[in-house]
Amino acid sequence: MRSLVATEIFYSLCIAFVLAIVLANIYRWTHQGFSYQRSFIQTIVLACITVCIMIMAIGNNMARGLGILGAMAFVRFRTPIRDPRDVIFIFAALAIGISCGAQVFMVAIVGTLFFGFAAFFLAWSPFASRREFEGLLRYMLPADSKSAQALPEIFSQYCTSTELIATREAIQGEVLEYAYQIRLIDPSYKVDLVDAIAKLPESSEVSLVMQRTTVEI
Numbered sequence: 001m002r003s004l005v006a007t008e009i010f011y012s013l014c015i016a017f018v019l020a021i022v023l024a025n026i027y028r029w030t031h032q033g034f035s036y037q038r039s040f041i042q043t044i045v046l047a048c049i050t051v052c053i054m055i056m057a058i059g060n061n062m063a064r065g066l067g068i069l070g071a072m073a074f075v076r077f078r079t080p081i082r083d084p085r086d087v088i089f090i091f092a093a094l095a096i097g098i099s100c101g102a103q104v105f106m107v108a109i110v111g112t113l114f115f116g117f118a119a120f121f122l123a124w125s126p127f128a129s130r131r132e133f134e135g136l137l138r139y140m141l142p143a144d145s146k147s148a149q150a151l152p153e154i155f156s157q158y159c160t161s162t163e164l165i166a167t168r169e170a171i172q173g174e175v176l177e178y179a180y181q182i183r184l185i186d187p188s189y190k191v192d193l194v195d196a197i198a199k200l201p202e203s204s205e206v207s208l209v210m211q212r213t214t215v216e217i
Contacts, residue, residue: 008103009056012052012056012100012101012103012105013049013052013053013100015100015105015108015109016048016049016052016096016097016100016101016108017045017048017049019048019096019100019108019109019112020044020045020047020048020049020093020096020097021045022112022116023044023048023089023092023093023096023112023115023116024041024044024045026115026116026119026120027040027041027044027089027119028041029120029123030119030120030122030123030124040086043090043093044089044090044093045093047090047093047094047097048093048094048096048097048100049097050097051093051094051097051098051101052097052098052100052101053101054097054101055097055098055100055101055102056101092112092115095111096108096111096112099111134181134182134183134184134210134211135181135182135183135184135190135208135209135210135211136179136180136181136182136208136209136211137162137178137179137180137181137182137193137197137206137207137208138177138178138179138180138205138206138207138208139177139178139197139198139203139204139205139206139207140170140171140175140176140177140178140203140204140205140206141175141176141178141200141202141203141204142174142175142176142202143175143176145201145202145203146201147200147201147202147203150200151197151200154193154196154197155182157196158184158185158189158192158193158196159182159183159184159185159189159193160183160184160185161182161183162180162181162182162183163180163181163182164178164179164180165179165180165181166178166179167179175204177205182208187210190208190210193208194206194207194208
């Protein structure tokens with residue numbers, strides 16, 4: 001196998017760098033979690049360049065490949081990556097670096113563009129997300145209050161489903177605290193539902209906490 005000239009090496013590294021920048025920006029634009037890290041963006045770019053250098057150094061030489069593999073075996077990566085999506089971006093960076101190092105530039109370019117399209121589609125489409133507007137409703141009423149008779153009508157007006165999950169005595173048994181798992185018809189009904197229950201005679205401590213089903217903590 002012929003040796004790569006300096007211009008070919010530089011050309012491969014430039015393409016790897018540009019595509020890695022594109023990949024890093026795709027990650028930044030589609031990131032929806034709370035643990036955004038600048039160092040991870042830099043890791044994507046540098047990993048792509050590093051793998052590109054490794055592939056060009058190995059070429060078709062099996063001895064070099066085994067030598068680099070043995071050297072990399074001494075490296076221990078102990079940084080935890082919580083989000084599986086971050087791992088996929090690392091693998092994408094490695095794949096782009098391998099393609100550029102092997103000078104299969106069309107695969108690198110088309111692969112980056114298609115990966116970016118898929119990432120944007122999954123980030124901005126409702127695919128794999130649950131937008132059901134679920135929440136936990138709490139309020140207090142005396143046990144013998146006649147206001148409880150108006151609750152079914154209120155629930156049917158603002159909710160698609162309600163489920164009583166807990167009741168407990170409060171204020172030395174004078175009132176009962178109710179906890180409902182509810183599903184709103186529309187997220188804009190959150191304030192209206194709380195106001196409707198708060199206006200009932202003898203009701204108190206009305207609160208509604210919405211659950212974000214697309215976020216894991």
